[in-house]
Amino acid sequence: MASYGCEVVDGGRYRLSFTVGGLLAEQGRTVAGLMVGDTAVAAAVDTLPSADRDDDAFAPAELLESVRRYAVAENVLQIRTHAAGVRIVNEVIKRLSALTMGELHCIADADTLQSDRRALMWVAMCRYYALVGEFAREVLREHFLIGTPTITYGDYEHFMLGKAMWHPEIDDLSTSTSAKLRSNVFKAMAEAGLVNRADDTIIPSLLSREVTGILMRRPESFGFFPMRGQISA
Structure with missing residues (x-):
C-alpha cells in the first residue's frame, strides 16, 4: 500500500517523487469527486465509523485504495496508456490523502472557483x-x-543545497531527477497562480473567503502562500 497522508519528516527521509504532473488540479477534481460523490467506490465508506467522514478528518486508507483501483480500472482521467494512467492516478491519490474531507468536497464541487481548487491542490x-x-x-x-x-x-538550488547537508537522500538524486523535481515545483507554482513564469515574479495570494475559512481549521497551511498573516496553529 502507498504511503498516504501529510509528511512529517522528523529526522527521516523526504518523499522525493514529485517528478510529474505539475499541480494536477483538474485531475484532482475528478478523483476527489469519486471520494466524496455518490459512486460505487463510495460504498467503502459505509463500513467506516461516522467520525471518519467528518469534514476535519482525512480520507481513510480503505477509501483511498478503493478510489485508486476504480480510477485506474475505469481510466477516469482518460490517459492514453495504462502505465501513464496508473502513475498519474497514484500521484493524485497521494496528494489528496493530505487533504481533509471538507477540503476534498471543495475541490470536487462544480461551483468551486478554479483559483480555489488550485490553491487547495497546492496545499x-x-x-x-x-x-x-x-x-x-x-x-x-x-x-x-x-x-x-x-x-x-x-x-531553489540554494535551498536544496542547504537541505542536502542533513538529508543524504537529496545528495543521492541523479542530475536528471533533480531537474525534474525542480521543474515540477515551478510548474505547480505557476499553475497555482503564485509565480509568473515569464519573468519569475511572485504573485501575492488573495485567497477567497471560502478557502480562507477552510484553511483556518489548519492555519499553518497559510504559510504555503506568498501572503501575510494567518499562520498560527
Missing part, C-alpha cells in the same frame, strides 16, 4: 511533500515578506 502538494512545503514557507513566502520580487531556479 495538498505542500502537505504530502514536506520538502515542497518547506520551500514554499522558507523561500517563496519569505521572499514575498522581505520584498524580494522574484523566485528563481537559483533560489
Whole structure:
C-alpha cells in the first residue's frame, strides 16, 4: 500500500517523487469527486465509523485504495496508456490523502472557483511533500515578506543545497531527477497562480473567503502562500 497522508519528516527521509504532473488540479477534481460523490467506490465508506467522514478528518486508507483501483480500472482521467494512467492516478491519490474531507468536497464541487481548487491542490502538494512545503514557507513566502520580487531556479538550488547537508537522500538524486523535481515545483507554482513564469515574479495570494475559512481549521497551511498573516496553529 502507498504511503498516504501529510509528511512529517522528523529526522527521516523526504518523499522525493514529485517528478510529474505539475499541480494536477483538474485531475484532482475528478478523483476527489469519486471520494466524496455518490459512486460505487463510495460504498467503502459505509463500513467506516461516522467520525471518519467528518469534514476535519482525512480520507481513510480503505477509501483511498478503493478510489485508486476504480480510477485506474475505469481510466477516469482518460490517459492514453495504462502505465501513464496508473502513475498519474497514484500521484493524485497521494496528494489528496493530505487533504481533509471538507477540503476534498471543495475541490470536487462544480461551483468551486478554479483559483480555489488550485490553491487547495497546492496545499495538498505542500502537505504530502514536506520538502515542497518547506520551500514554499522558507523561500517563496519569505521572499514575498522581505520584498524580494522574484523566485528563481537559483533560489531553489540554494535551498536544496542547504537541505542536502542533513538529508543524504537529496545528495543521492541523479542530475536528471533533480531537474525534474525542480521543474515540477515551478510548474505547480505557476499553475497555482503564485509565480509568473515569464519573468519569475511572485504573485501575492488573495485567497477567497471560502478557502480562507477552510484553511483556518489548519492555519499553518497559510504559510504555503506568498501572503501575510494567518499562520498560527
